[in-house]
Amino acid sequence: MTWRATFNKTMSSDPEASASNSSSATTAPRAIVAGHGEFAAGLVSAVQQITGRGGQLIPIAVHQLSVEDIEDLLRRRMIEYGVRVIFTDLQAGSCTMASRRILRGMDDAVLVAGANLPTLLDFVFSESRPAPEAARHAAERGRAAIAVHGAALTGGEGR
Amino acid sequence: MELFRIDDRLIHGQVVVGWGQPLDIGFIVLVDDTVASSDWEQELYRMGVPPEMDVYFHSASDAIAALPKYVADARRGILLTGDIATMQRLVDGGVVDAVNIGGIHSKPGRVQRLRYVFLSPDEESQLRVLASNGVNVSAQDLPGARSVSLPDLLAGSEL
Numbered sequence: 001m002t003w004r005a006t007f008n009k010t011m012s013s014d015p016e017a018s019a020s021n022s023s024s025a026t027t028a029p030r031a032i033v034a035g036h037g038e039f040a041a042g043l044v045s046a047v048q049q050i051t052g053r054g055g056q057l058i059p060i061a062v063h064q065l066s067v068e069d070i071e072d073l074l075r076r077r078m079i080e081y082g083v084r085v086i087f088t089d090l091q092a093g094s095c096t097m098a099s100r101r102i103l104r105g106m107d108d109a110v111l112v113a114g115a116n117l118p119t120l121l122d123f124v125f126s127e128s129r130p131a132p133e134a135a136r137h138a139a140e141r142g143r144a145a146i147a148v149h150g151a152a153l154t155g156g157e158g159r
Numbered sequence: 160m161e162l163f164r165i166d167d168r169l170i171h172g173q174v175v176v177g178w179g180q181p182l183d184i185g186f187i188v189l190v191d192d193t194v195a196s197s198d199w200e201q202e203l204y205r206m207g208v209p210p211e212m213d214v215y216f217h218s219a220s221d222a223i224a225a226l227p228k229y230v231a232d233a234r235r236g237i238l239l240t241g242d243i244a245t246m247q248r249l250v251d252g253g254v255v256d257a258v259n260i261g262g263i264h265s266k267p268g269r270v271q272r273l274r275y276v277f278l279s280p281d282e283e284s285q286l287r288v289l290a291s292n293g294v295n296v297s298a299q300d301l302p303g304a305r306s307v308s309l310p311d312l313l314a315g316s317e318l
Protein backbone atom coordinates (compact mmCIF):
# COMPACT_ATOMS: atom_id res chain seq x y z
CA MET A 1 0.00 0.00 0.00
CA THR A 2 1.42 3.42 -0.92
CA TRP A 3 1.87 6.15 1.68
CA ARG A 4 -0.96 8.16 0.13
CA ALA A 5 -3.32 5.17 0.26
CA THR A 6 -2.36 4.59 3.87
CA PHE A 7 -2.74 8.31 4.54
CA ASN A 8 -6.22 8.43 2.97
CA LYS A 9 -7.25 5.41 5.00
CA THR A 10 -6.00 7.14 8.15
CA MET A 11 -7.88 10.30 7.21
CA SER A 12 -11.16 8.44 6.79
CA SER A 13 -10.83 6.79 10.20
CA ASP A 14 -10.18 10.07 12.01
CA PRO A 15 -13.46 11.89 12.79
CA GLU A 16 -11.76 15.26 13.33
CA ALA A 17 -9.82 14.97 10.09
CA SER A 18 -12.86 13.75 8.19
CA ALA A 19 -14.84 16.73 9.36
CA SER A 20 -12.15 19.12 8.18
CA ASN A 21 -11.75 17.21 4.97
CA SER A 22 -15.39 17.55 4.13
CA SER A 23 -14.95 21.31 3.66
CA SER A 24 -13.89 22.90 0.40
CA ALA A 25 -10.23 22.93 1.44
CA THR A 26 -7.71 22.15 -1.29
CA THR A 27 -6.28 18.67 -0.98
CA ALA A 28 -4.45 18.56 -4.30
CA PRO A 29 -0.67 18.28 -3.81
CA ARG A 30 1.03 21.70 -3.77
CA ALA A 31 4.43 20.95 -2.24
CA ILE A 32 6.97 18.29 -1.33
CA VAL A 33 8.26 17.83 2.21
CA ALA A 34 11.58 15.98 2.53
CA GLY A 35 14.16 15.42 5.22
CA HIS A 36 15.94 13.11 7.59
CA GLY A 37 14.34 10.02 9.08
CA GLU A 38 10.56 10.30 9.29
CA PHE A 39 10.64 14.10 9.46
CA ALA A 40 8.39 14.52 6.42
CA ALA A 41 5.78 11.91 7.33
CA GLY A 42 5.68 13.18 10.90
CA LEU A 43 5.15 16.81 9.95
CA VAL A 44 2.57 16.01 7.28
CA SER A 45 0.77 13.79 9.75
CA ALA A 46 0.68 16.71 12.19
CA VAL A 47 -0.63 19.06 9.50
CA GLN A 48 -3.34 16.56 8.68
CA GLN A 49 -4.33 16.14 12.31
CA ILE A 50 -4.58 19.88 12.89
CA THR A 51 -6.11 21.03 9.61
CA GLY A 52 -7.25 18.09 7.53
CA ARG A 53 -5.18 19.58 4.70
CA GLY A 54 -2.23 17.20 4.77
CA GLY A 55 -3.08 16.11 1.25
CA GLN A 56 -1.46 19.30 -0.05
CA LEU A 57 1.91 17.97 1.06
CA ILE A 58 3.83 15.02 -0.35
CA PRO A 59 6.15 13.52 2.31
CA ILE A 60 9.35 11.95 1.03
CA ALA A 61 11.87 9.89 3.02
CA VAL A 62 15.33 9.26 1.59
CA HIS A 63 16.72 6.44 3.70
CA GLN A 64 19.74 4.73 2.16
CA LEU A 65 19.66 6.79 -1.02
CA SER A 66 22.70 8.34 -2.64
CA VAL A 67 22.71 12.07 -3.39
CA GLU A 68 22.04 11.31 -7.06
CA ASP A 69 19.08 9.10 -6.18
CA ILE A 70 17.66 11.72 -3.81
CA GLU A 71 17.82 14.30 -6.58
CA ASP A 72 16.22 11.89 -9.05
CA LEU A 73 13.43 10.98 -6.63
CA LEU A 74 12.59 14.60 -5.78
CA ARG A 75 12.68 15.62 -9.45
CA ARG A 76 10.35 12.76 -10.43
CA ARG A 77 7.88 13.63 -7.69
CA MET A 78 7.88 17.30 -8.68
CA ILE A 79 7.02 16.33 -12.25
CA GLU A 80 4.53 13.66 -11.23
CA TYR A 81 2.54 16.02 -9.00
CA GLY A 82 3.27 19.23 -10.90
CA VAL A 83 4.53 21.04 -7.82
CA ARG A 84 7.11 23.83 -7.63
CA VAL A 85 7.68 24.03 -3.87
CA ILE A 86 9.95 21.92 -1.66
CA PHE A 87 10.20 22.12 2.13
CA THR A 88 13.25 20.53 3.77
CA ASP A 89 14.45 20.18 7.34
CA LEU A 90 18.08 21.25 7.47
CA GLN A 91 20.18 23.70 5.53
CA ALA A 92 23.07 21.21 5.42
CA GLY A 93 20.87 18.20 4.66
CA SER A 94 21.15 16.05 1.57
CA CYS A 95 17.56 16.83 0.59
CA THR A 96 18.37 20.54 0.63
CA MET A 97 21.49 20.00 -1.47
CA ALA A 98 19.56 17.89 -3.97
CA SER A 99 16.71 20.40 -4.09
CA ARG A 100 19.05 23.27 -4.78
CA ARG A 101 20.46 21.37 -7.74
CA ILE A 102 16.94 20.73 -9.05
CA LEU A 103 15.91 24.35 -8.62
CA ARG A 104 18.98 25.67 -10.38
CA GLY A 105 17.63 27.51 -13.39
CA MET A 106 14.01 26.77 -12.40
CA ASP A 107 12.83 30.34 -11.85
CA ASP A 108 9.28 29.49 -10.81
CA ALA A 109 10.22 27.10 -7.99
CA VAL A 110 10.96 27.70 -4.30
CA LEU A 111 12.89 25.75 -1.68
CA VAL A 112 12.33 26.45 2.02
CA ALA A 113 15.09 24.88 4.14
CA GLY A 114 14.59 24.61 7.88
CA ALA A 115 10.82 24.26 7.63
CA ASN A 116 8.81 23.64 10.78
CA LEU A 117 5.19 22.86 11.61
CA PRO A 118 4.05 26.51 11.74
CA THR A 119 5.56 26.97 8.28
CA LEU A 120 3.53 24.14 6.82
CA LEU A 121 0.35 25.18 8.61
CA ASP A 122 0.56 28.64 7.12
CA PHE A 123 1.27 27.17 3.70
CA VAL A 124 -1.77 24.89 3.57
CA PHE A 125 -4.05 27.77 4.50
CA SER A 126 -2.60 30.06 1.80
CA GLU A 127 -4.58 28.48 -0.98
CA SER A 128 -5.42 31.77 -2.65
CA ARG A 129 -1.75 32.52 -3.33
CA PRO A 130 0.37 30.77 -5.96
CA ALA A 131 2.27 27.99 -4.18
CA PRO A 132 5.75 29.59 -4.49
CA GLU A 133 4.44 32.86 -3.05
CA ALA A 134 2.62 30.96 -0.32
CA ALA A 135 5.87 29.18 0.53
CA ARG A 136 7.76 32.44 0.95
CA HIS A 137 5.01 33.79 3.18
CA ALA A 138 4.95 30.56 5.19
CA ALA A 139 8.71 30.66 5.71
CA GLU A 140 8.40 34.04 7.40
CA ARG A 141 5.57 32.78 9.59
CA GLY A 142 7.58 29.71 10.54
CA ARG A 143 10.60 31.81 11.45
CA ALA A 144 8.49 34.12 13.60
CA ALA A 145 6.73 31.24 15.33
CA ILE A 146 9.77 30.11 17.31
CA ALA A 147 9.52 31.26 20.90
CA VAL A 148 11.46 30.61 24.08
CA HIS A 149 9.63 30.42 27.40
CA GLY A 150 10.84 30.11 30.96
CA ALA A 151 14.23 30.89 32.47
CA ALA A 152 15.80 31.90 29.17
CA LEU A 153 13.55 34.97 29.16
CA THR A 154 15.13 36.34 32.35
CA GLY A 155 18.66 35.27 31.48
CA GLY A 156 19.27 33.12 34.56
CA GLU A 157 18.15 30.19 36.62
CA GLY A 158 16.24 30.40 39.87
CA ARG A 159 14.69 33.78 39.30
CA MET B 160 42.52 16.16 11.95
CA GLU B 161 39.86 14.14 13.74
CA LEU B 162 38.40 12.13 10.89
CA PHE B 163 39.19 11.02 7.36
CA ARG B 164 35.74 10.07 6.13
CA ILE B 165 34.38 8.47 2.96
CA ASP B 166 30.82 9.69 2.50
CA ASP B 167 29.12 9.98 -0.87
CA ARG B 168 26.81 12.70 0.46
CA LEU B 169 29.91 14.78 1.35
CA ILE B 170 28.77 17.69 3.55
CA HIS B 171 25.37 16.90 5.08
CA GLY B 172 23.57 16.77 8.40
CA GLN B 173 25.50 13.87 9.92
CA VAL B 174 28.82 15.55 9.19
CA VAL B 175 27.99 19.12 10.17
CA VAL B 176 25.76 18.37 13.15
CA GLY B 177 26.27 14.71 14.08
CA TRP B 178 30.08 14.88 14.15
CA GLY B 179 30.65 18.62 13.94
CA GLN B 180 28.99 19.65 17.17
CA PRO B 181 30.22 16.99 19.63
CA LEU B 182 33.75 17.11 18.25
CA ASP B 183 33.76 20.91 18.08
CA ILE B 184 34.87 20.78 14.46
CA GLY B 185 36.41 24.04 13.21
CA PHE B 186 36.94 23.13 9.57
CA ILE B 187 36.06 20.66 6.84
CA VAL B 188 38.33 19.72 3.95
CA LEU B 189 36.25 18.50 1.02
CA VAL B 190 38.30 16.59 -1.54
CA ASP B 191 36.42 16.06 -4.77
CA ASP B 192 37.54 16.83 -8.31
CA THR B 193 34.06 17.84 -9.50
CA VAL B 194 33.34 20.16 -6.59
CA ALA B 195 36.83 21.64 -6.71
CA SER B 196 36.27 22.71 -10.31
CA SER B 197 32.86 24.32 -9.78
CA ASP B 198 32.24 27.57 -7.93
CA TRP B 199 28.52 26.80 -7.86
CA GLU B 200 29.05 23.42 -6.19
CA GLN B 201 31.41 24.98 -3.65
CA GLU B 202 28.84 27.61 -2.76
CA LEU B 203 26.22 24.89 -2.42
CA TYR B 204 28.29 23.04 0.18
CA ARG B 205 29.54 26.17 1.89
CA MET B 206 25.94 27.20 2.45
CA GLY B 207 25.39 24.04 4.49
CA VAL B 208 27.85 24.77 7.26
CA PRO B 209 27.55 27.23 10.15
CA PRO B 210 29.53 30.47 9.90
CA GLU B 211 31.99 29.42 12.59
CA MET B 212 33.10 26.41 10.52
CA ASP B 213 35.48 26.86 7.56
CA VAL B 214 35.30 24.72 4.43
CA TYR B 215 38.24 24.17 2.09
CA PHE B 216 37.92 22.57 -1.33
CA HIS B 217 40.60 20.58 -3.13
CA SER B 218 41.00 18.24 -6.03
CA ALA B 219 42.60 14.94 -5.08
CA SER B 220 45.96 15.94 -6.53
CA ASP B 221 45.99 19.32 -4.78
CA ALA B 222 44.88 17.80 -1.49
CA ILE B 223 47.95 15.62 -1.15
CA ALA B 224 50.21 18.67 -1.08
CA ALA B 225 47.88 20.59 1.23
CA LEU B 226 47.30 17.81 3.77
CA PRO B 227 50.27 18.50 6.08
CA LYS B 228 49.00 22.04 6.59
CA TYR B 229 45.60 20.75 7.69
CA VAL B 230 47.05 18.05 9.91
CA ALA B 231 49.13 20.72 11.66
CA ASP B 232 46.11 23.01 12.12
CA ALA B 233 45.36 23.51 15.82
CA ARG B 234 41.62 23.34 15.17
CA ARG B 235 39.76 20.06 14.85
CA GLY B 236 38.93 19.10 11.29
CA ILE B 237 37.19 16.52 9.14
CA LEU B 238 38.40 15.51 5.69
CA LEU B 239 35.77 14.16 3.32
CA THR B 240 35.94 12.22 0.10
CA GLY B 241 32.96 10.94 -1.84
CA ASP B 242 34.53 7.64 -2.83
CA ILE B 243 37.15 5.10 -1.85
CA ALA B 244 39.44 5.74 -4.82
CA THR B 245 39.93 9.39 -3.85
CA MET B 246 40.74 8.42 -0.27
CA GLN B 247 43.21 5.85 -1.58
CA ARG B 248 45.09 8.64 -3.36
CA LEU B 249 45.38 10.55 -0.09
CA VAL B 250 46.53 7.43 1.72
CA ASP B 251 49.22 7.04 -0.93
CA GLY B 252 50.29 10.58 -0.03
CA GLY B 253 51.36 9.20 3.33
CA VAL B 254 49.39 11.21 5.89
CA VAL B 255 46.24 9.14 6.48
CA ASP B 256 46.44 6.27 8.95
CA ALA B 257 42.75 5.68 9.70
CA VAL B 258 39.70 5.88 7.44
CA ASN B 259 36.09 6.17 8.50
CA ILE B 260 33.42 4.86 6.14
CA GLY B 261 30.47 7.11 6.86
CA GLY B 262 28.12 6.43 4.00
CA ILE B 263 28.26 4.69 0.63
CA HIS B 264 24.73 4.33 -0.61
CA SER B 265 22.83 1.99 -2.87
CA LYS B 266 23.64 1.81 -6.57
CA PRO B 267 23.34 -0.92 -9.18
CA GLY B 268 26.13 -3.47 -8.72
CA ARG B 269 26.52 -2.79 -5.00
CA VAL B 270 25.58 -5.17 -2.20
CA GLN B 271 24.40 -3.91 1.19
CA ARG B 272 26.92 -4.52 3.96
CA LEU B 273 25.57 -2.15 6.60
CA ARG B 274 22.49 0.02 6.91
CA TYR B 275 24.47 2.86 5.34
CA VAL B 276 27.16 1.02 3.38
CA PHE B 277 26.69 -0.66 0.00
CA LEU B 278 29.76 -1.96 -1.86
CA SER B 279 30.59 -3.34 -5.27
CA PRO B 280 33.21 -6.11 -5.56
CA ASP B 281 35.71 -3.54 -6.85
CA GLU B 282 35.07 -1.27 -3.88
CA GLU B 283 35.54 -4.16 -1.47
CA SER B 284 38.90 -4.84 -3.10
CA GLN B 285 39.83 -1.17 -2.75
CA LEU B 286 39.07 -1.28 0.97
CA ARG B 287 41.17 -4.42 1.39
CA VAL B 288 44.05 -2.65 -0.34
CA LEU B 289 43.68 0.29 2.05
CA ALA B 290 43.86 -2.07 5.01
CA SER B 291 46.81 -3.94 3.57
CA ASN B 292 48.65 -0.60 3.44
CA GLY B 293 48.38 -0.38 7.21
CA VAL B 294 45.34 1.89 7.31
CA ASN B 295 42.77 1.24 10.03
CA VAL B 296 39.50 1.01 8.08
CA SER B 297 36.19 0.99 9.92
CA ALA B 298 32.58 2.02 9.39
CA GLN B 299 30.71 4.35 11.73
CA ASP B 300 28.02 6.79 10.68
CA LEU B 301 27.84 8.79 13.93
CA PRO B 302 30.08 9.31 16.99
CA GLY B 303 27.71 7.39 19.25
CA ALA B 304 27.33 4.44 16.90
CA ARG B 305 29.35 1.25 17.15
CA SER B 306 32.48 1.20 15.03
CA VAL B 307 32.40 -1.77 12.63
CA SER B 308 35.72 -3.30 11.62
CA LEU B 309 36.50 -3.96 7.98
CA PRO B 310 36.24 -7.77 8.33
CA ASP B 311 32.84 -7.45 10.00
CA LEU B 312 31.75 -4.92 7.41
CA LEU B 313 32.71 -7.13 4.47
CA ALA B 314 31.12 -10.15 6.10
CA GLY B 315 27.87 -8.22 6.40
CA SER B 316 27.55 -9.58 9.91
CA GLU B 317 26.31 -6.26 11.32
CA LEU B 318 23.32 -5.99 9.00
